Amino acid sequence: MPKATAKYPLSGIFAIAKPSGPTSMSLVNDVKKHVVGSRLFVEEAKLKSTKGSGTSRRKSKYGREAVKIGQGGTLDPLADGVLVIGVGKGTKKLTEFLDCVKVLGEFSYDVNLFMAWIQEYRTTCLLGCETDSYDSEGAQVRRAPWKHVTKEQVEKALEPFRGEIFQTPPIFSALKMDGKPLYEYAREGIPLPRPIEKRKVTIHSIELVEWKGADHSFRYPEKKFTPEQQKAVETALKGVEESTTVQDNPETDTDTEAVPTAFVIQMKVSGGTYVRSVVHDLGHALGSAAHVVTLTRTRQGRFALEPSEGDYGCVPWEVFVKANTDPGEADEDGWREWEREVVERLDVIEDKKTHPEAKT
Incomplete structure (x- = not known):
């Protein structure tokens, strides 16, 4: 988990290991159900407001507004493997995964940097x-x-x-x-x-x-x-x-x-x-x-099923399946298993204006 000096909520990018069968959007929507209720990504004031709302309709609406989430390149239902997800300000970085040709033109002088987006x-x-x-x-x-x-x-x-x-x-x-x-x-x-x-x-x-x-x-x-x-x-x-x-x-x-x-x-x-x-x-x-x-x-990009040095791994989809059926008890710091799994593989996007002292 982030160190005690970390400021919440976090923004960032992580990847899940998509199974063959479901659509990419259905998986993103499943992940969002957890993200919008986590202080890892949502301001506690919004979480409290959501918990205090009287109808499920209002909860659903507030959840959608609480934090942005998106994907960095759809996989067909048949396909499996790396599916990149951006949360908060991480959604602004997703275009880098969708347009690698643009990255080539911008960073052609740095082969190692370009290869990070392949x-x-x-x-x-x-x-x-x-x-x-x-x-x-x-x-x-x-x-x-x-x-x-x-x-x-x-x-x-x-x-x-x-x-x-x-x-x-x-x-x-x-x-x-x-x-x-x-x-x-x-x-x-x-x-x-x-x-x-x-x-x-x-x-x-x-x-x-x-x-x-x-x-x-x-x-x-x-x-x-x-x-x-x-x-x-x-x-x-x-x-x-x-x-x-x-x-x-x-x-x-x-x-x-x-x-x-x-x-x-x-x-x-x-x-x-x-x-x-x-x-x-x-x-x-x-x-x-x-x-x-x-x-x-x-x-x-830098997310891989079999990560090497400098890469980020993928959160197994089974982690979110378990979170739906058996979320388990939170640890002593209040984090559940899926949150620990995500943050271990999270590329944090720091917001200097909001969190000038943010560290991971």
Whole structure:
């Protein structure tokens, strides 16, 4: 815990180890339920006012106003790993995690400082099937041959992905064009008014770290696109590319039940990089199709699942699960387990105006 000279409430940034399944926002909301009731982050006067209010509605409203909280980069429900959370004035620092390209321009003279903002991912790719979401949570869009792909071909195909690249976000995404989400164009069969704007991202490294082959339990999603849905996507894309087709072309031999090849790649990227799009585009580069079946963010800036010297670790999500069901007794200083776990991994943002003597 902070030393006795520390001034409360604190502002700062910490990370949780997100499990696969729930949305990032649902986890942030769960964390906020605890944060708004803790003197670690909220002024005691506000805590007393909240406790003294007569209705749950007022408590909820006061809790929302008591302290700001936000996240530094959403993870898909499928994904797990590092999820950065800012509290109080820490929310103003979250843009640094969302815009690593900007950081590169500002600190290009200091490689070590820049590397502190790199994001690292480890993802498992499954060949032979493309999905609308580019991961296993979506529906099959098309099938493609995969048996010709070798480990050596994957390693060679990764080369063009290194460095600065221009990446096209998925058409099945919430990005808007003329006020309309891209996925609505795709689902309704409305031609895109113009090409999806490509984004410049930086892939600092990307490596094949494990060749699973058929030694895995992953399978294609059961949900499939209907011919009508495939036609709608074609129509949307033909608004900007006449030759676009969405057509199944699976393995043609009799071994249709064969387990498709899977492999694991690890990458260090700048903020804003779509890992799912990297895998999707890699599938095309291999003359096949591919989608993500596992995705772990192992590092986001100075927060890591396996921290080294100078890094911050992540609060296990089980700590907050336990706080919901069995918060336990506070220690002699009045702190509960979740508060101790958070503050051990908290990057405190000092407010010199409010707490000129703040120390940790």
